[in-house]
Amino acid sequence: MTDAPAHELDKRAIVKAYGRWAPVYDLVFGAVFEHGRRAAVAAAERIGGRILEVGVGTGLSLPDYSAASRLVGIDISEPMLRKAQKRISGSDLNNVEGLAVMDAAHLSFPEASFDVVVAQYVVTAVADPEATLDEFARVLKPGGEIVLLSRVGAEAGLRRALEQWLAPAARRLGWRTEFAWARYTQWAERTQGVRLIERRAMPPLGHFWLIRFAKAEATTASGNKHHAACAER
Numbered sequence: 760m761t762d763a764p765a766h767e768l769d770k771r772a773i774v775k776a777y778g779r780w781a782p783v784y785d786l787v788f789g790a791v792f793e794h795g796r797r798a799a800v801a802a803a804e805r806i807g808g809r810i811l812e813v814g815v816g817t818g819l820s821l822p823d824y825s826a827a828s829r830l831v832g833i834d835i836s837e838p839m840l841r842k843a844q845k846r847i848s849g850s851d852l853n854n855v856e857g858l859a860v861m862d863a864a865h866l867s868f869p870e871a872s873f874d875v876v877v878a879q880y881v882v883t884a885v886a887d888p889e890a891t892l893d894e895f896a897r898v899l900k901p902g903g904e905i906v907l908l909s910r911v912g913a914e915a916g917l918r919r920a921l922e923q924w925l926a927p928a929a930r931r932l933g934w935r936t937e938f939a940w941a942r943y944t945q946w947a948e949r950t951q952g953v954r955l956i957e958r959r960a961m962p963p964l965g966h967f968w969l970i971r972f973a974k975a976e977a978t979t980a981s982g983n984k985h986h987a988a989c990a991e992r
């Protein structure tokens with residue numbers, strides 16, 4: 760049993776849920792979220808360089824990246840990652856540096872390791888969204904971007920009531936139906952050097968958004984700004 764309140768998620772339940780989803784995930788969630796995934800990849804590739812995909816799952820988005828991007832994928836579910844590994848081998852995706860089982864709230868990468876951190880349909884599916892966003896900001900290079908696809912809950916009305924009613928069932932499936940936009944804005948307000956640069960509704964039904972945060976560029980001693988991906992080019 761879990762101590763988490765009905766609307767919350769705990770790690771054990773998530774691992775269990777995605778272990779069950781892995782065999783059928785692509786069939787159920789492949790096409791329906793394809794538009795969003797492509798939009799997120801396009802946003803990430805405007806920065807390019809070394810990209811971390813958090814909650815990479817079965818690796819559905821990996822073939823959408825250009826050969827020039829260097830990709831690292833992490834996920835808490837080993838069965839989901841096994842599917843991703845098969846996809847990488849089957850499609851010869853040489854731009855994938857590696858995959859690892861890892862908790863998004865405790866990334867084992869040093870700070871400023873990536874030009875972009877991408878998380879598609881993940882923040883509302885982790886046990887601790889704010890700690891996870893903190894980790895995204897930590898491992899991101901100055902001048903880099905966090906690119907999210909996320910469900911955003913309704914603020915009022917019938918849809919909000921429905922989301923709250925569905926919350927316990929959704930939690931068992933491995934995600935939240937309700938997730939207030941304020942959680943993102945409040946996180947950005949208290950996180951130094953991070954600012955919201957875009958939010959755009961995505962299909963299906965506009966319940967999902969593409970959300971981008973930028974991490975402030977570092978200023979060198981001479982006062983010049985230093986951009987993430989440019990640092991290595």
Ligand SMILES: C[S@@+](CC[C@H](N)C(=O)[O-])C[C@H]1O[C@@H](n2cnc3c(N)ncnc32)[C@H](O)[C@@H]1O
Pocket residue numbers: 773777788792796813814815816817819820833834835836839861862863864878879880881884885886934
């Ligand atoms: C809804 S799926 C999204 C998968 C993929 N990004 C996609 O676009 O289809 C959520 C993914 O987040 C992963 N996940 C949940 N909690 C996690 C955590 N704390 N750390 C890393 N991955 C996590 C799940 O295992 C699952 O693969």
